Amino acid sequence: MNSGTEQLEQWLQAALEKAFGDAAAGTALRIQPATDPAFGDFQCNDAMGLARKLRKPPRAIAEAIVGALDRDGAPATAEIAGPGFINIRVDASWLAAELADATTLPAIGAGKTLVIDYSSPNVAKPMHIGHIRSTVIGNALHRIFKALGYNVVADNHIGDWGTQFGIIIKGYREFLDREALERDPIEELQRIYVESYGRTKAGDDATPEQKAAAQEWLDACRTETVKLQQGDPDNRALWREFIRLSLGEFDKIYARLGVKFDTVRGESYYQEQLAGVVESLERAGMAKESDGATIVDLTDDGLDVAIVRKRDGGFNYTTTDIATVATRIRDYNPDEVIYVTDERQQLHFKQFFRICDKLGLVPGNCKLRHVWFGLMRLPEGVISTRQGNLIKLETLLDEAEKRARAIIDASDKDLDDAAKAKLAAQIGVGAIKYADLSHDPQTMIVFTWDKALALEGNSGPYLQYAHARICSLLDKYRAAVPGAAPTAARLMLDEPAERILALQILKFPGAVVRAAESCRPNVLADYLYALSQSYSSFYQRYPILKADPAVRDSRAHLCELTARTLRAGLDLLGIEAPERI
Numbered sequence: 001m002n003s004g005t006e007q008l009e010q011w012l013q014a015a016l017e018k019a020f021g022d023a024a025a026g027t028a029l030r031i032q033p034a035t036d037p038a039f040g041d042f043q044c045n046d047a048m049g050l051a052r053k054l055r056k057p058p059r060a061i062a063e064a065i066v067g068a069l070d071r072d073g074a075p076a077t078a079e080i081a082g083p084g085f086i087n088i089r090v091d092a093s094w095l096a097a098e099l100a101d102a103t104t105l106p107a108i109g110a111g112k113t114l115v116i117d118y119s120s121p122n123v124a125k126p127m128h129i130g131h132i133r134s135t136v137i138g139n140a141l142h143r144i145f146k147a148l149g150y151n152v153v154a155d156n157h158i159g160d161w162g163t164q165f166g167i168i169i170k171g172y173r174e175f176l177d178r179e180a181l182e183r184d185p186i187e188e189l190q191r192i193y194v195e196s197y198g199r200t201k202a203g204d205d206a207t208p209e210q211k212a213a214a215q216e217w218l219d220a221c222r223t224e225t226v227k228l229q230q231g232d233p234d235n236r237a238l239w240r241e242f243i244r245l246s247l248g249e250f251d252k253i254y255a256r257l258g259v260k261f262d263t264v265r266g267e268s269y270y271q272e273q274l275a276g277v278v279e280s281l282e283r284a285g286m287a288k289e290s291d292g293a294t295i296v297d298l299t300d301d302g303l304d305v306a307i308v309r310k311r312d313g314g315f316n317y318t319t320t321d322i323a324t325v326a327t328r329i330r331d332y333n334p335d336e337v338i339y340v341t342d343e344r345q346q347l348h349f350k351q352f353f354r355i356c357d358k359l360g361l362v363p364g365n366c367k368l369r370h371v372w373f374g375l376m377r378l379p380e381g382v383i384s385t386r387q388g389n390l391i392k393l394e395t396l397l398d399e400a401e402k403r404a405r406a407i408i409d410a411s412d413k414d415l416d417d418a419a420k421a422k423l424a425a426q427i428g429v430g431a432i433k434y435a436d437l438s439h440d441p442q443t444m445i446v447f448t449w450d451k452a453l454a455l456e457g458n459s460g461p462y463l464q465y466a467h468a469r470i471c472s473l474l475d476k477y478r479a480a481v482p483g484a485a486p487t488a489a490r491l492m493l494d495e496p497a498e499r500i501l502a503l504q505i506l507k508f509p510g511a512v513v514r515a516a517e518s519c520r521p522n523v524l525a526d527y528l529y530a531l532s533q534s535y536s537s538f539y540q541r542y543p544i545l546k547a548d549p550a551v552r553d554s555r556a557h558l559c560e561l562t563a564r565t566l567r568a569g570l571d572l573l574g575i576e577a578p579e580r581i
């Protein structure tokens, strides 16, 4: 919690010590936001837990604490309720002072380094909407941790190595469509992959000639992979070109999403180290041969077996992740490494973390954490390549912008075309992101356009509109009161809904900290939605521009603080907050 609540805690603590002296030593009183505003603004429930230590009924303890409170210039008043709750009602002037830096976040991450591995798509494959959650959740965490003072290294661990490259190289040489490649590089590389992969297969009812042809194609693909791995200049050049083309396409999407990485080290970056990883596992007595492959048996840990070297000598995903984390520890000395992927990789990360543990690879000060999320589904089913109902992320964003544009056009704004297009992008992308971020990552999302783009209810556009409406109210205020600066006005906060709104604003830093600690951006989204609702009760209940000047100025100030908090929160979620909609 922020320093203001600490001040209230110290006020109570002084009373506890005054009332009970040494008997209370070692107890630190804590307060929390009241569960119901009817009972006050904050509450302290610690009298219950002190009954045994102080050998008194909780209510008597609460009475003694309240009786001993210093009332002189006190920040609040306190009352006892029920068996010994202390309800605290803060002073309007205390609230006003606290609000001055309500959007300042505590630097809980100062001196700490965090690596976040997110997005991490695979080269030569389109980023489809199954990837959106890693990119969007990972980026929100990236922004949140950074705002809390952490030194964050955002690493896009792209899948740029593996046997699929032999398949693509072979196909590229045999049936590349240059024009298609220029039009949509990833689409064409994907087509080549699918076609070339198809040629390695022959059905059960295939003729012997067809089977031989499939085998021949497969062998040729393998040869290309081996040549690539051995550094053949032509294959290396092609492979580099595939990466360049893919990154170009990924970057277009990242630009639309406002996502920036600090480093992009793909799987290939660690290739030289993989043999060494297997050797160290063997030296530690953790690896053994099985059917020609090398495995780490984790069945005693209930984690099955992890293959670290295939029969053909190739290395696995686990092997690469071990090399990757060793490199990250060496290069960044992080306090935590966070991996954001979908739920299907849970076993992989459990195995990999367990192996690191057994190898003693990760120093005691460093934590490894897998933040997994449920897959996103359309009402008709999972969005996945295998099921064929693949929706590309790009298509999804285009559609979101198109639909947002239709809403903007319908409300006949006198904006020019460029301004409308910009707004459509802000609203469309914001809607997609918020539809994702407003859910607990570990739940499955059924994505529907109606919900994502709804102008009412818990949606991105709703919060953007709420923010823009406050901005336009403030414009009117400035026009009506020339020279006025809303934040210079004295805050009065005498009405109940004003207090509720003010207290809600003060919960912002706590919500950001909780979102970070739980790695759940939805905690922040929920907070912002609650804030917009407190604002709307306030706005509906009291006149603002028509109120008496001192009250009007105070309310304008509160509006400004609300807008600022909404903007700061949306920014942490990676969502833009245009001032005019």
Ligand code: ARG
Binding pocket: 117, 119, 120, 121, 122, 157, 158, 159, 321, 324, 339, 340, 341
């Ligand atoms: N490229 C992988 C995929 O698309 C995700 C990589 C996640 N990061 C990691 N260090 N394993 O499934």
